[in-house]
Amino acid sequence: SALRGASQISEDKGLARDMARRDIPSIESRLARQISDLDLASAACFDAHGRLLARVGDPFPGVDVIAAALPDLASGQEILARGPLFLHAADSSFILAARALAGPRARNAGSVVSITSLPPGIEQMAAEIQRESEKYDHLSRERRAVKRTYFSVLALLTLLILFVATWLSLFLSKRVTVPIQALIEATHEVSKGNLEFRVSARADVELGSLIHSFNEMTRQLLENRRAIEQAAQALQGANRELEKRGNTMEAILQNIPTGVIFFDAKKQVTQINATVERIFGRKDVESARSLTDLFSAEDAREIARLFRRAERQGVVTRQMDLDLGTRRAAVAVTLSSIRSNHLMVGSVMVLEDLSELLRAQKAAAWQEVAQRICHEIKNPLTPIQLSSERILRLAEREATRSHSLEWLGTVAQSASLIAREVATLKTLVDEFSDFARFPSSKPVLSNLNFIVEKALIVFDGRLEGIEVHRDLAFDLPPVQADPDQMKRAVVNLIDNAAEAVEQSVPKEIWVSTQFDPEREVIEVVVADSGPGIPEEAKEKLFLPYFSTKARGTGLGLAIVSRIVTEHHGGIRVEENRPTGTKFIIELPVERPVAASVET
16 A cells, blocks of 8 residues: 555646645645555655655654665655555554656655554564474475485386386397398498498398398399490490590591481481582581582583492492582592491492592693693794894895885784794793793792792782772681792792783782681682682683683693692682682691791
């Protein structure tokens, strides 16, 4: 009741205002009314500094007793809530509670203390109750100790019984569990791949037989695994050998100079080597799947006949003039059928481009013709030239003494014509002689850019009205080349280009070099903006004595082709876009360990 009374008194707003005004009578009146309503013994109000303002009712323990019980009140600090507190003073017992009072603007207005008096003898009763409580606590602690002792003894007996039962069980089951455990351990070892593990535990007849069977099984498994490992090693060796042979065959197929095409039993293409692409001059041959994808309709029919002959004869060879898309070329076609257990499983076609061989044969034939022409023509040319010169000098002398000027003029004109034609014949004979007695090349490590630059110097001041574009690749690898002969070949190509653009507008020539690292060749390109070369003339362009010019000897490009061939290179002609002709010389690069380069 003291705590409830302190709470209700602290909520009285009027009391807080009276305390703020220091209205002592009003405070005492309010306290008297509150202790009467709340059945309190007494009540007191203290200001914010802990000083007593008013008190009402008896008995009252005294200010000193209250201050000792409430040190915050004595020091003037705000009391939020205290109590209930038990006090004893002047042979009386009290219950005390305190609450803070909130003044205007929530400031500390002071504290209110409510006091309830206890009946006489309550202290002795409380002390007796305290002693009985302590006695009860002591008995409770002893009871718990006894229970713990009982539980410990019971647990010990239970563990002893369990131990004895377990020991008896293990002892009785030892003959069964030990072999089974050994088998389980052996099973784990075998599952890990340890086939050399053996079970050594002894057991009765049934388990002993099982252990013996298990050991026999692991022994056989070990022997089988060793046999399998030996077979696997042999198989791996065979696979490596097959792979090595396959790689070797693949490398050979991709690098041999002849084209190879594999067909299945249905004449569908299964594999094509890189040389076929070079022979056809197309990039799409790798995607070809049938004869019509590779050859024209007419050529495909002829090759289909070869397939039928190959099925009968095994191997057939035929020289054919094939349409390769960009050109027609003489190709040696060899077709072989592949059989397994007397069944046709596929075919192999070998293609060999005979263009260079035929060109070389024709060049050799023309070389022999040139030697005969030189022998048959050159000898009579000298006396004819000398005679024409004597006639010309005689006519000049007679012209000063004779009056038949018309006759002398005719003689002089005829002699002059004979001399000019003889000079032309001598030039032709000299070119045939050069072609027939072509000097052997003396290749050295050379820089093609330098050779091209020297060839361009020859035309300084001679290409009036012609715009020459040069695009020489930087840092070309060296090549094995005869500088003089290669310069002669480039000069010949530039000279032909200059003649080709004489009637063209604009007059342009392009000279360039470039390196193809994939094929390891250097390309020298001479292109012009002239009218171009007819398609039917391109195949004969490098043959001796074939020329598209009215007064050409037909030996210039033949000599260029021969120079390039002796340098293990190749030359081809293509259309230059949008107009004109493009000649491309390809020379293999040289990879020396250490050598000087001709510059």
